[in-house]
Amino acid sequence: MKRKLDKNGEPIEVPPKTKTKAAQPEQPAQPEEPSQPEKQESAAEPSFAELGLDPRLVQAVAKQSFEKPTLVQRKAIPLALQGQDVLCKAKTGSGKTAAYVLPVLSSILRRKVTDPTQLTAALVLVPTRELADQVFKAIEQFSAFCAKDIHAAKLTENLSDAVQRSLLANVPDIVVATPARAWHSVSSAALSLDRLQHLVLDEADLVLSYGYDEDMENIARSLPKGVQTIMMSATLSPELDALKGIFCRNPTVLDLKEEFGAEDEKLTQFYVKCSEEDKWLISYLIFKLQLIKGPCLIFVADIDRSYRLKLFFEQFSIRSCVLNSELPINTRIKIIEEFNRGIYDIIIASDEKSEIFGDEAAEEEKEKKDSKKQSKGTEEDGSGQPKKKRKHRRDEEYGVSRGIDFKNVAAVVNFDMPTSASSYTHRIGRTARAGRAGIALSFVIPKDQHGKHKATTIKSTEKDEKVLAKIMRQQAKLNRTLEPYNFNKSQMEAFRYRMNDALRAVTKVAIREARTRELRQELLRSETLKRYFEENPTELAHLRHDGELGRTTRHQPHLKHVPEYLLPKDGKKALAQDGGVGFVPFRKMDGKDRRHHRKEQPRATGAGANTGAGVTRPKTREEEEADRRYEEAIEDQYARTEGGA
Ligand SMILES: Nc1ncnc2c1ncn2[C@@H]1O[C@H](COP(=O)(O)OP(=O)(O)OP(=O)(O)O)[C@@H](O)[C@H]1O
Numbered sequence: 286m287k288r289k290l291d292k293n294g295e296p297i298e299v300p301p302k303t304k305t306k307a308a309q310p311e312q313p314a315q316p317e318e319p320s321q322p323e324k325q326e327s328a329a330e331p332s333f334a335e336l337g338l339d340p341r342l343v344q345a346v347a348k349q350s351f352e353k354p355t356l357v358q359r360k361a362i363p364l365a366l367q368g369q370d371v372l373c374k375a376k377t378g379s380g381k382t383a384a385y386v387l388p389v390l391s392s393i394l395r396r397k398v399t400d401p402t403q404l405t406a407a408l409v410l411v412p413t414r415e416l417a418d419q420v421f422k423a424i425e426q427f428s429a430f431c432a433k434d435i436h437a438a439k440l441t442e443n444l445s446d447a448v449q450r451s452l453l454a455n456v457p458d459i460v461v462a463t464p465a466r467a468w469h470s471v472s473s474a475a476l477s478l479d480r481l482q483h484l485v486l487d488e489a490d491l492v493l494s495y496g497y498d499e500d501m502e503n504i505a506r507s508l509p510k511g512v513q514t515i516m517m518s519a520t521l522s523p524e525l526d527a528l529k530g531i532f533c534r535n536p537t538v539l540d541l542k543e544e545f546g547a548e549d550e551k552l553t554q555f556y557v558k559c560s561e562e563d564k565w566l567i568s569y570l571i572f573k574l575q576l577i578k579g580p581c582l583i584f585v586a587d588i589d590r591s592y593r594l595k596l597f598f599e600q601f602s603i604r605s606c607v608l609n610s611e612l613p614i615n616t617r618i619k620i621i622e623e624f625n626r627g628i629y630d631i632i633i634a635s636d637e638k639s640e641i642f643g644d645e646a647a648e649e650e651k652e653k654k655d656s657k658k659q660s661k662g663t664e665e666d667g668s669g670q671p672k673k674k675r676k677h678r679r680d681e682e683y684g685v686s687r688g689i690d691f692k693n694v695a696a697v698v699n700f701d702m703p704t705s706a707s708s709y710t711h712r713i714g715r716t717a718r719a720g721r722a723g724i725a726l727s728f729v730i731p732k733d734q735h736g737k738h739k740a741t742t743i744k745s746t747e748k749d750e751k752v753l754a755k756i757m758r759q760q761a762k763l764n765r766t767l768e769p770y771n772f773n774k775s776q777m778e779a780f781r782y783r784m785n786d787a788l789r790a791v792t793k794v795a796i797r798e799a800r801t802r803e804l805r806q807e808l809l810r811s812e813t814l815k816r817y818f819e820e821n822p823t824e825l826a827h828l829r830h831d832g833e834l835g836r837t838t839r840h841q842p843h844l845k846h847v848p849e850y851l852l853p854k855d856g857k858k859a860l861a862q863d864g865g866v867g868f869v870p871f872r873k874m875d876g877k878d879r880r881h882h883r884k885e886q887p888r889a890t891g892a893g894a895n896t897g898a899g900v901t902r903p904k905t906r907e908e909e910e911a912d913r914r915y916e917e918a919i920e921d922q923y924a925r926t927e928g929g930a
Pocket residue numbers: 350351352353354355358375376377378379380381382383518519687688689690692714718719
């Protein structure tokens with residue numbers, strides 16, 4: 286009999302459901318005070334020490350400035366310490382990693398007091414390499430005060446078999462791996478699961494959809510009896526049931542979604558319905574005029590698109606970096622680390638899961654088929670194991686919208702809509718984490734607008750409205766709403782000219798070159814290839830020479846700043862009405878006003894020049910000249926329009 290235990294005997298007051306509060310896109314996300322229900326509950330809340338964890342772990346937790354356990358930690362840690370199987374569903378960013386790492390480490394330390402035998406006691410399976418890296422780092426941090434007693438290994442990088450063998454030869458206490466890597470090591474006898482005591486499936490709903498079915502079945506068959514299984518997930522899916530059937534004896538189910546109602550209010554969600562062309566225009570304005578401030582994750586549909594947007598932004602001196610499965614894993618991890626250290630403010634990530642799995646209809650169809658097959662499997666052999674291996678093995682074991690702990694993300698922008706509601710949940714889960722505030726902004730192309738702007742059309746946005754409707758239904762179930770974010774089109778028009786200039790410069794050839802250039806640079810930086818290049822200097826010279834080929838994107842210095850006269854009279858703060866929800870009033874200016882404005886307020890130059898993007902370096906003469914020419918051209922254009930009107 287499976288028990289459903291979502292309150293663990295502690296009644297929790299769920300606040301009355303309120304409308305999502307208005308966000309302030311002008312404000313960077315700030316850590317906020319604990320919400321009311323959290324405060325009400327605090328009298329009964331145990332501390333980390335009171336949860337029964339090893340004191341060395343409590344010390345490490347304090348070093349990370351975790352003041353008190355989050356809800357999922359309060360609920361899951363005591364159960365896991367008792368040795369129970371736990372299936373836990375809690376929202377993204379709620380602290381699930383510590384909820385399983387801490388009790389597993391504590392149990393290992395406890396056993397070692399009486400039995401010092403070196404054995405692999407825990408296996409943590411994650412769907413992506415990025416996540417493996419993150420979990421491994423969390424283990425290192427939490428075991429900082431017992432480093433001599435806890436030895437962890439990560440098996441996901443492109444390590445040779447020999448290196449992996451030598452890592453495993455030390456018999457690590459805890460191994461973190463993707464299922465494919467774990468099974469490879471088990472099947473080659475490099476990793477023994479004979480004495481395994483804890484198995485953790487993080488992002489459990491995803492491991493099957495990433496095509497690890499067979500690996501999971503193989504691992505399940507290699508487990509000794511009595512292994513404790515902990516499954517963590519942010520969303521429910523038929524896959525979870527399948528996994529439960531394979532791994533769990535009698536799991537305690539923690540479904541914590543209802544109890545997070547108040548915290549959810551820290552996430553504000555907007556959508557903008559606009560044409561394909563306007564999506565580029567609005568994005569330019571948002572980032573150039575900093576209508577959204579703070580670290581931001583922009584999701585696009587595919588790799589080409591990420592380079593297109595990056596090059597488009599470059600035209601305006603908006604700095605960003607791309608993240609995609611094509612980049613080597615070390616580079617991807619470095620980008621995430623640098624973003625978390627505040628080196629980049631904007632990451633443009635391609636969410637290739639949608640790309641690989643196709644559109645939502647196909648995904649739904651697949652889900653239906655899978656669950657039918659699973660229930661058939663249960664009837665036939667009682668195993669409940671999915672029989673068919675899915676075709677879609679993720680070669681790159683890549684995924685940025687899943688589980689990665691991007692720190693302090695102020696906003697998630699769906700430049701291209703995801704193709705399913707669950708993908709949306711994972712994407713927006715990168716912001717408003719650990720009790721912080723954040724906003725999500727999604728661009729939705731109305732069906733009748735799709736395909737109207739050939740240069741920027743992509744197939745995946747054809748069903749944006751349908752996906753939005755599904756997302757709204759799904760979010761409504763969680764007491765969340767998506768608000769429309771409207772721009773006044775007529776007041777954006779002054780910027781359209783620049784947007785078109787920039788878009789024209791980002792040609793297919795430029796995108797291809799940017800893509801290969803990035804890869805080439807990564808090869809040049811590669812530690813692995815260093816030795817090879819030392820032995821083959823001519824190849825290195827060739828690669829370098831390739832790197833020196835001129836950039837094919839047209840360089841347009843005049844686009845790099847926003848002339849003062851285009852900005853609203855009262856500064857860009859005035860662009861957003863009532864904190865920015867809904868109408869964003871760009872100042873409407875007639876020709877007279879513009880000229881007058883320009884005379885009264887000469888363009889800022891030299892140090893402290895306000896470029897609208899916080900760029901304060903002095904402008905070069907070339908830029909000055911380009912500005913002058915640009916402004917004259919604009920004025921001529923307006924004069925012609927006005928004259929003709
Ligand atoms: N008790 C705590 N107090 C403060 N911060 C915490 C606490 N527990 C975890 N965090 C922080 O919260 C962030 C999110 O944690 P974590 O990555 O474990 O979330 P998650 O639930 O696994 O999210 P996802 O479903 O997206 O994987 C991390 O930066 C983590 O350091």
